[in-house]
Amino acid sequence: MEPFELICPAGNPAALRAAVDAGADAVYLGFRDETNARNFPGLNFSREDLAGAVAYAHARRVQVFVAINTYPQAGNLGPWERAVDDAARLKADAVILADVGLLAYAARRHPDLRLHLSVQASAANVEAIRLYRDAFGVRRVVLPRVLTVPEIARLNAEIDIETEVFVFGGMCPMAEGRCSLSSYATGLSPNRQGVCSPASHVRYEPRGTALASTLGGFTINLFEEGEQAGYPTLCKGRFLSGDRPAYLFEEPTSLNAMELLPELKAAKVRALKIEGRQRGKAYIAAVVAAYRRALDAFAKGQALPTLNLDAVVEGGAQTTGAYKRAWR
Amino acid sequence: MTPLLTPGLTLGPVLFNWPADRWRDFYFRMADEAPLDTVILGEIVCHKRAPFFADAMEAVVARLAAAGKEVWFASPILAGNDRERAAMRDVVANGLLPVEANDMGALALLAGQPHAVGPFINTYNEATLSWLAGRGAMSVSLPAELPAASVAVLAKAGAALGLAVEVQVFGRAPLAISARCYHARAHGLHKDGCQFVCGNDPDGMPVKTLDGQSFLTVNGTQTLSHGYLCLAGEMDRLAAMGVSRFRLSPQAVDMVAVATAFRAVLAGQRDGRDAAAEVGRLVDAPLENGFFHNVAGTAYAAEA
Amino acid sequence: MRDPGFALDEAAPDNRARAVEVRLTQVGLGVGLGLTRRLGDGVGGLLAGRVLRILSDRHPRAFTALREMPEARLLIDPVDAPAALLLQVGPRLALRVCDRHGVAEGAVDAAVRGPCARLLDLLEGRIDGDALFFRRELAIEGDTALILALRNTLDGEDMDLFADMATAAGPLRHALPVARRHAGRMLDLLDSARRAAPPPLRWGMAALERRLAGQPKRRPQGS
Structure with missing residues (x-):
């Protein structure tokens, strides 16, 4: 049986080197613009950075996936199409896309480019996949x-493409790519x-002895x-x-599904993903x-090591999230 | 299903958990009194609610059709588990009415037949619109968060592709969907044993900030805006862009009055701002149009 | 509070070196402030400017990004050091030591506060800023995007403040590696000297540190 593939985040070249050195099988990253879903100030990769990242990763037999997983702006498809073109040109191993228009473009223009469907497409059933x-x-x-x-297991029994699931990090309680809470409060989505x-x-402002976000x-x-x-995201607010x-x-x-590794393996999940392109190296x-x-x-069939990751997680708390029915 | 390129008013599906009698009476009244072109039926938020009004469905469809309204079925927003998937397949295979797909799964099942694309499928740009048209979409309802500039490009592209582009012009804006039921969670219940507490809130459960400021509305697994999206004042501009269908999302307010106000604007008989003022008096929360004006969705700007 | 995920072994020489670095930073900030007070912004500014230039030469990617940011001012406030730093990002990138109490209301766009050791860890990407914030060890105020941009930009570098300083020209080049190498022993010596010294000498040491740090007599630094 093939081992799980470990897919790790990188918000900048130093983080990519950290992920590669720590044992990633693949690193996912985005360009420095609105074409990816972690378009945060000071984060992400220039084209030059990507070239360096691919060289560093490939030399160590680690793959690089480029997330181009926002929805291209009407009348301004250029930045997204160029992102796909450049990822292909710079030898990324896959692009992670969400928008069907952009998927159609990538499939047509770069037939050899490996396409992954982003979590932002929220494809939750066999028919959609x-x-x-x-x-x-x-x-x-x-x-x-x-x-x-169990739902993932049934899904995998009916489809013949690989599935990748999040196992660690920040967790949206909402279906991804179908949420306008942020733009409702800020105009930016x-x-x-x-x-x-x-x-x-x-x-952030002090209110008496408390801190308000x-x-x-x-x-x-x-x-x-x-x-x-915690993060000042609406869905994690009081x-x-x-x-x-x-x-x-x-x-x-924070999501931590480490205890579910046997079940995820039995469910025929191919790759495990760690969230956190916005986090430090x-x-x-x-x-x-x-x-x-x-x-x-x-x-190797050995017992899982006990790992204390409490120190790095949001709220200092961990959950198996939607993977267990009780979460609902 | 006919491509509706002449401007028309659509009534979206009831999103809230109304008692079966209320649900039936609402649609009877819409059939008899509301100047609507298309009415979309179906439980799209939570499949657990659907059995309650299944018995009334046939009578509602017949009454609406008899009143000259075109009637469609909408597929669920989220179709993850087996029962949701079954609900999705049932809608697509209804064999009676055209279907509005709200998930890519439903869209897949509609291959080869004319259909509509609902606002819960992410249509953000002309490339996506073109792909949808190529698969037989006759009409595409845009996500509520799109700004005017995007709507303009999409309406123009839609006209070139021969499909109708629709924009929601009234009702709380849908903001998110989840596998988790927040109504149940707020009542200390689990989704599987929810006791249908969402039925207590015919217009959704109000959510306030810690400062007591009204902010969001919870409807089971769905989250909506607190304020009512209202683009009455923008109708002229939307029509000029080529938007041909205008969606009203049902709320527990006088929807006949709402439909009548929008119909008058659409017919050029009434000023949009005047209609917006009336709509503002019909609802018990602020009006909002920030998404369209490319600012926070909570904002309300008078159309210049 | 220690973070089990990243805690360095207390006994490790590396950790002793860190303690020296933190102390050097605290003293350095004090000296910077003293110079600024006595001789005006120009001289204090020269010192901080020198640090900035060295880092800039070593980390062009990050410093180009900082110069490309819209002009803004950020107060970096190590709460256990005698002075704070004022960083101006944008085309006129500048760094200067300042008195945290002397910063006028509205003069900065954002502020980040935390223990000196934590801020150093953050600068060098040894610790995750989000985790620090979750644990409330880091307090931020004002323009959150500015702080995030700075954090993300610096995290993109493999920065080692003291190694960077040491490889640059100047007197620090010789002093810093020695200080680091002998960190453990120096700390031991300092500690035992402090313990062993008779009270008057202890006061003298405190006074020496105060002078080094440029602090007025009536506000002795805890050490």
Whole structure:
């Protein structure tokens, strides 16, 4: 049986080197613009950076995937099409796309380029996945974080392309690529600008002894002194429904599906993905190394090592998320 | 299903969990009194609710058709688990009415037959629109978050491709969908044993910020805006762009009055801003049009 | 609070070296502030400017990016050091030491505050900024995007402040590697000297440090 492929994030060349050195099988990254869903200030790769990244990774037999996973702007397809062209030219091993128009372009213009379907396309069922395969020759689908492991197993029994699932990191409780919460509060969206709850619209302000986070002027959370903080994303905020403040959508927490490795293997999942292109290289080195150790042990049939990743996760808490039915 | 290139008013599916009687009476009234061209039926948020009004479906379809309304079925927004998939397949295979696909899975199943593409399929640009047209889409309803510049490009491309482009002009804006039920979660329940608490909130459950500011609306697994999206004041501009269909999303307000106001604007009998002012009085939350004006969706700017 | 995910072994020589580096940074900031106070911005600015130039030469990718940013001012405030740093990004990239109490309201677009050791870790990408923030060890204020841009830009480099300084020309070139190499022993010596010294000498050492740090007598630094 083939071992899992470990797919790791990189927000810049140093992070890519950290991921490669820590044992990634593939690294995914984006260009420095709105063509990818982590379009954050100071992050991502120039064309020159990508060339260097591919050279570094390929020399160590590690693959590079380029995420071009936002939805191209009407009347301005150029930046997205050029991103696909440049990824192909610079010998990326795959591009990760979400928009059907862009998939059609890539399939037509670069028939040899390996296409992966981004989680942002939110393809959650057999029928949708087969359509992406038949229409564009998509070879792998990154599954949206709405399915339980048994559902993934049934899905894999019915499709003949590879599946990749998130196992670690930040977690959207909403179906990805189908969420306008950020643009509702700020005018900037994951689908269009590649940003969710953009830093430009985030403010932290002390309120008494507490720390308030606001997004577009809306109060998203209040952290008491000594309480762990989270990202200022709307879906991880505290709100009032009724009279009690509560994490209505999701607590500040991180996905960690390491305990589910046997089930994911039985479900015939091909690749495991770590979230966090926006995180520092220290996070990437630590998490990738931890997962590398776990996957190596798992492949040899050994007990999984105990790994303490609490220090790097949001809210200091971890969850198996949608993979278990109780999450719903 | 006919391509509707002459401007028309569409009533989207009821998104909320209304009691079967209320649901049936609402559509009877729409059939009898509301100046609508197309009515889209179907439970698209949570398949668990669908059985409640299944018995009334036939009568509703007959009444709407008899009143001269075109009737379509909409497929579920999220079709992940087996039961959701089954619901999706049932809608597509209904054999009676044209279907609006809200997921790529439904679109796949509609291959070779004329169909509509709903607002939950991501149509952001002309390349996607063209691909959809090539697969037999007669009409495409755009995502609520698209700004005017994108709508203009898509409406123009749609005309060239011979398909109708639709924009939501009234009702809380759909913002997100999840496998998790937030209504159940807010009541300390699990989705599997939800007790249908979403039925307590015919217009959705209000969500406020910690400062007490009204912000969002929860409808089971769906999250909507608090304010009501209203593009009454932008109707002239939309029509000039080539948008030919205008969607009203049902709320627990006087939808006959809403439809009548928009119909009057569409017919050139009423000023859009005047209609917007009336719509503002019909609802109990602010009007919003920020998405269209390329700012935060919560904003409301008077059309200049 | 230590982070088990990244904690360096307390006994490791590397960690002792780190403690020296933190102390050197604190003292350096104090000296910078003292110079600025006595001789005006020009001289203090020269020192910080020199550090900036050295880093800039070593890390052109990051510093080009910082110069391409819209002009903005960021206060970097190591709360356990005698002075703070004011970084101006944009075409007129500049760094200067400043008195954290002397920064006028509205003079900066953003501020980041935390222990000196943490800020150094962050500068060198030894620790994840998000994790620090989640744990509330880092406080940020003002333009969040500016802070994020700076963090992401610096994280893209394999930066080692003291190694970078040491490889550059000038007196530091000789002093820093020696300080690092003998870090453990120096700390031991300093600690035992402090312990062993009779009270008057201890006060004298404190005074020496104060002078080094440019602090007025009535506000002794805890050490």
